[in-house]
Amino acid sequence: MNTPCTPLKLTDRKRQAIVDAAIAEFRASGFESTSMDKIAATAGVSKRTVYNHFPSKDELFAQILHQLWCSxxxxxxxxxxxxxxxxxxxxxxxxxxxxxxxxxxxxxxxxxxxxxxxxxxxxxxxxxxxxxxxxxxxxxxxxxxxxxxxxxxxxxxxxxxxxxxxxxxxxxxxxxxxxxxxxxxxxxxxxxxxxxxxxxxxxxxxx
Structure with missing residues (x-):
């Protein structure tokens, strides 16, 4: 993922909420045991919204690695x-x-x-x-x-x-x-x- 290391705009708050939810759920249950449904519920968005931003859990994990890299x-x-x-x-x-x-x-x-x-x-x-x-x-x-x-x-x-x-x-x-x-x-x-x-x-x- 080649997303630039720049702060997210206000329009991307849902995307960041999804990432934050994924971090919380991966920490609590592990990658394999965490479902996209659970991430959506924790983020307060629909499952469709999650998939619009991240087609898979692997893409979500890649974004977490990217933000770790930017940090x-x-x-x-x-x-x-x-x-x-x-x-x-x-x-x-x-x-x-x-x-x-x-x-x-x-x-x-x-x-x-x-x-x-x-x-x-x-x-x-x-x-x-x-x-x-x-x-x-x-x-x-x-x-x-x-x-x-x-x-x-x-x-x-x-x-x-x-x-x-x-x-x-x-x-x-x-x-x-x-x-x-x-x-x-x-x-x-x-x-x-x-x-x-x-x-x-x-x-x-x-x-």
Missing amino acids: TSALMDAPYLKDVPLRQQLLEMLWKKMGMLQDAYFLDLARVAIAESIHSPERGQEMVTRLSEREEVVTLWLRAAQADGKLRQADPVLASHMLQGQLKTFAFWPQVTLNQPPLDPAAQRQVIETTVDMFLAYYELRP
């Missing part, structure tokens, strides 16, 4: 800046990442996508592939910092996973799998700053 756009613009301190740049990147991970709608989308990928790996493969492409932005930043002689020459893919994985350990997986509440601002700051400082203590090349 991760915050990190798309993260160029390496040669004259800006590494710590400042990393903090800015991780604050963007934290904002995404703690967003309630993003978490709902992620719960549905992850649950379905467990039951149907082939259906979840697109999600895994596309989200990995989003995280490549951090890897590219790390490669640029290495080329500038600011970070040690280590595997940038591994370093990227380690850096972002620290945030997910505290601010994503507990919320997705255990329904824990989002971190409060003080906890977010502690996780981000500690993660950056630990990362730089190992990877940064100092004069």
